[in-house]
Amino acid sequence: MTETAVEQFTEHQRKRGKRVSVVSPLDAPFFETERGSLILGDCLQTLKSLPANSVDLFVTSPPYDGQPKYGNGEKYERDWYRDFFMAVSAEILRTLKPHGSFVLNYRSKRRGAERGVLQYEMIFWLREQGFLFCEDFIWGKPSPPPGKFNRFLKDAVEYCFQFSKTNDWQFFPENCLSPARWDAKDRERRKKLAHNYVRANAPSGQGRKRVQAGPDMVRPSTLLHLEPEFSPNPVKHPARFPVELPSFFIKLLTQPGQLVVDPFGGTGTTGLAAERLDRRWLLVEIDPTYASIVPTRFENGR
Incomplete structure (x- = not known):
């Protein structure tokens, strides 16, 4: 540990009345x-112990x-991903339960006039390693950080790729229901759509019966509207995601008491x-x- 980190951790433990030993x-x-x-x-060594x-x-x-x-001098170029990250993902595959999932949040940067393609290369590398590519979710940021990008617009999108070990990955969409958007205008529009009717027997012969608009709560889509993390950042981490992002996948893909792991914990x-969420x-x-x-965040609950 660095001296600063040791001091912060030690002080936090003392305030909680804990005996301290580094x-x-x-x-x-x-x-x-x-x-x-x-x-x-090192996450690779920790995963190997699981x-x-x-x-x-x-x-x-x-x-x-x-x-x-x-802040560590590493720029994390393509070779780092091809070597170290793929060694980490091999351990993820080994330690994942047959019903488990691996959610990877990532978006490669621009390289001059071109958007980098590392995010897509990683999908193919992981499939070659033995993962199943289940789904790609889009994290859309309504208020992306400001910036000036010449011929480019503000970067308001990141990806969350879901992988699994087998076809039997667990899935609990009922834990993530969102309010349905059945306003008056939408109900009138739906009345005119053929697929909102079913065949029905009537005294005069075959007829049609309108299907109701649906329940008040429905499954969410793969487009996640979440604001970036704007809370205080005293340790100056350059790439935080909001707590709502992992919360969504934890609710969608696990049940209370199950184990969630983040090897790049930030x-x-x-x-x-x-x-x-009681996991x-x-x-x-x-x-x-x-x-x-981290101790301060848990103490404050945010």
Whole structure:
């Protein structure tokens, strides 16, 4: 740990009345609750220590390619993904339960006049590794961060790719229902559509019966309208996602008590979402500065 991270963690533990001893991340968690733990260390080594077929859901966002703002000097170019990230994903595949899912939040950066294609390459690499490509979700940001991009518009989209180990991945859309949009104008429009009618027997012969507009609550779509994370960022993490993002996938793809893992834990957002939703969780983060804010976030509940 860096000196700053040790001081922050130690002070937090003292305020909670805890006895403090700084240990290796291999000896004890950096932070823990009754439901989960944050390990400070190399995610590949931590995943190798997990039993096969033990995790219900992985939700993670690895470092964006060509992003120098993580503070460790690494730019995470294509070779990092082809080598290290694919070694991590191999462990994800090994430790994922047959009914489990792996959700990857990622969008490659622009390269000059062209959008990078690493996000699509990763889909093919993961399929070659043995994953099934289940779904692609679009995270649409209504208020993207401002910026000046010459011939480009503001970047308001990221992807969340869902992979599984088998065809039997679990799915609980009833946990994610959203209000239906059956306003008066829409009901009138639906009356005119042929597929909103079914054949029905009538005294005078065959007739048609209008199908009702539907329930008040319906399944959501694969377009997720979520604002970027605008809360205070004291550790200056360059790529946070809002807690609502992992919350959606945790509700959609797991049940209470199941295990959620984020190998690139950052400032603990996935763990915080899992904690709120009564799931067990495990985070791994290599940067002690980012990890140092996690106890405070859990204490504050955000």
